[in-house]
Amino acid sequence: MNLLETVKVKYKMTCLADGWKHMYDVAVIGAGPGGATTSRYLAKKGLKVCMIDKDTFPRDKPCGGGFSEGLLDEFPYLRKRSDEFLKGVARVGVLHSPNRRIVLKGSVDLALALRTDFDNVLFESAVEEGAEPLVGTRAKSVRFHNNHSEVMLKGSESIKAQVVIGADGVSSMVVRETGLNRRWPSSMITACRVVEVPVKYNEIVDRYTENLNYHFYVNLGGLPGYGWIFPKLDTINIGLGIVGTHAQGLPRVFDSFVRHLKREKLLMQDADLSKAKGALVPTGGPLARSHVERCILLGDSAGMVSPITGGGIAYAMRAAKFATAVLTEVIEADDFGNGILEEYEKSWRGDFGDKFKDQLLAQKIFTSPFTDLLFEIGRRDETIQEMVSESMAESAEDGIDVKRLILRTMFVCLRASFKF
Ligand SMILES: Cc1cc2nc3c(=O)[nH]c(=O)nc-3n(C[C@H](O)[C@H](O)[C@H](O)COP(=O)(O)OP(=O)(O)OC[C@H]3O[C@@H](n4cnc5c(N)ncnc54)[C@H](O)[C@@H]3O)c2cc1C
Known part of the structure; x- marks a missing residue:
């Protein structure tokens, strides 16, 4: 029996002696990309x-x-299992300036999926590896005791576990309960409106080509945020996000966005938008801390989302790998203190967390009055076009390199002044 098995058996015996009904190594709250991926990896271990x-x-x-x-x-x-969720890959990104006069194009590899299918594959993959699902059940609160943690459910039911993972999204209960974040300030949240419109494939090709050109709009209506159209094989996804401080303009800007798309023939006149929904995404960078004793956070609950595109699926899933590595160690060592959990913090920040700083800077540039000017400069230079469109497409593994962008912009300005 290896060390991990010994610890588990010892723990199980303690639990049984205590007469606990439910006892787990880890209770994962939320089965979205972050929670399901972590559950899968932990169960596999x-x-x-x-x-x-x-x-x-x-x-x-x-x-x-x-x-x-x-x-x-x-x-x-x-x-x-990609045939179960993949609805095409956009190969060209079309980026529109705030005044909509300048369009930059770049090559991208943006995979497109319906979240219903994608998340279901993640969920099933976790269950196949042995994670025990408890669905249709809201976790109400969490408590941390000396020798275990407890997730309170409906009624008087509870789940006991060594560690709790808060993967419960942007309005996370776990984050509130641990005091790691009481509430996102409106400047750190983006309010969105999004709809998946059914469209026939030949219409999609007519409007977006076989490359499934996707469109991204910066600061629609002059408000800080972004809009997008993702053409999938039998639907198009249209959405708009505006930073919380300006979000009261959302319905008006969404309507005018739709009118603009129809005028530009990017959307059919009779498009069914009746299923449009509102949702929030944290775009102000990650929380200062993503763990307390016996608990870690990942995904939207910790603010692991690109401040420029609002993309967070990849970060939530990548954090799952770091969470698994550290939690396996934590359980083996039977040590649930802050010291050892700090390793989790260091590893995800070292991998992708620090890139959010650059992205926040880029967000400031893209939401400034100079954005149209940046597009004007970018129009004259293919390198800038590629850098910007890739970062907006969530295709650049490293996010945006702001220093390189600024240097390149200066170079293009100098080149224009001296005509070399
Ligand atoms: C309009 C919009 C468009 C976006 N577009 C993109 C995009 O194109 N690409 C991209 O990468 N990202 C995009 N994002 C961001 C992306 O959706 C998130 O970053 C991603 O879903 C984060 O995954 P998660 O697992 O952390 O949380 P979630 O996917 O939000 O999953 C959280 C889960 O927790 C469950 N839950 C919540 N509270 C409780 C509770 N108390 N008890 C039990 N369960 C609970 C929920 O039911 C949910 O299943 C978009 C976000 C929005 C709002």
């Missing part, structure tokens, strides 16, 4: 995992459903 979600699967999540195609290589079990 042989840990006893309870994956709790308030919804039953398949379920929808208001989203664009776009992510870098590279994600399918990073998580090969997804590639194997």
Whole structure:
């Protein structure tokens, strides 16, 4: 018996002696991309995992459903089941300036999916590896005791586990309960409106070509935020996000966005928008801390989302790998203190967390009055076009390199002044 098995048996015996009805190594709250991926990896390691979600699967999540195609290589079990969720890959990104006069194009590899299908594959993959689903059950609160943690459910039911993972999205209960974030300030949240419109494939090709050109709009209506159209094989996903401080303009800007798309023939006159939904996404960068004793956060609950595109699927799933590595160690060592959990913090920040700083700077540039000027400069230079459109397409693994962008912009200005 290896060390991990010994610890587990010892723990199980303690639990049984205590007469606990439910006992797990890890209770994962939320079975979206972050929670389901972590549950899968932890269960694969042989840990006893309870994956709790308030919804039953398949379920929808208001989203664009776009992510870098590279994600399918990073998580090969997804590639194997991609025919269940993949609705094409956009090969060209079309970026529109705030005044809509300038259009930049770049090549991208933006995989497109319906979240209902994609999340269901993630959910099933976790269950197949042995994670125990507890769905249709909202977690009400969490408590941390000396020798275990407890997730309170409806009525007097509770789940006991060594560690709790808060993967419960942007309005996370776990984050509130741990005091890691009381509420997102409106400047750190983007309010969105999104709809998936059914469209026949030949219409899609007519309007967006076989490359499934996707469109991204910066600062629609002069308000800080973004709009998008993702053409999938039999639907198009249209959405708009505006930073919380200006979000009262959302319905008006959404209507005018739709009118603009119709005028530009990017949307049919009779498009059914009746299923448009509102949703929030945290775009102000990650929380200062993503763990307390016996608890870690990942995905939207911790603010792991690109401040420029609002994309968070890949980050939530990547954080799952770091969470698994550290939690396996934590359980083996039977040490649930802050010291060892700090390793989780260091590893995800070292991998992708620090890039959010650059992206926040880029967000400031893209939401400034100079954005149209940046587009004007970018129009004259292919390198800038590629850099900007790739970062907006969530295709650049490293996000946007702001320093390189600024240097390149200066170079283009100098080149124009001296005509070399
Ligand atoms: C309009 C919009 C468009 C977006 N477009 C994109 C995009 O194109 N590409 C991209 O990469 N990202 C996009 N995002 C962001 C993306 O949706 C999130 O970053 C991603 O879903 C984060 O995954 P998660 O697992 O952290 O949380 P979620 O996917 O939100 O999953 C959280 C889960 O927790 C469950 N839950 C919540 N509270 C409880 C509770 N108390 N008890 C039990 N269960 C609970 C929920 O039911 C849910 O299943 C978009 C977001 C929005 C709002």
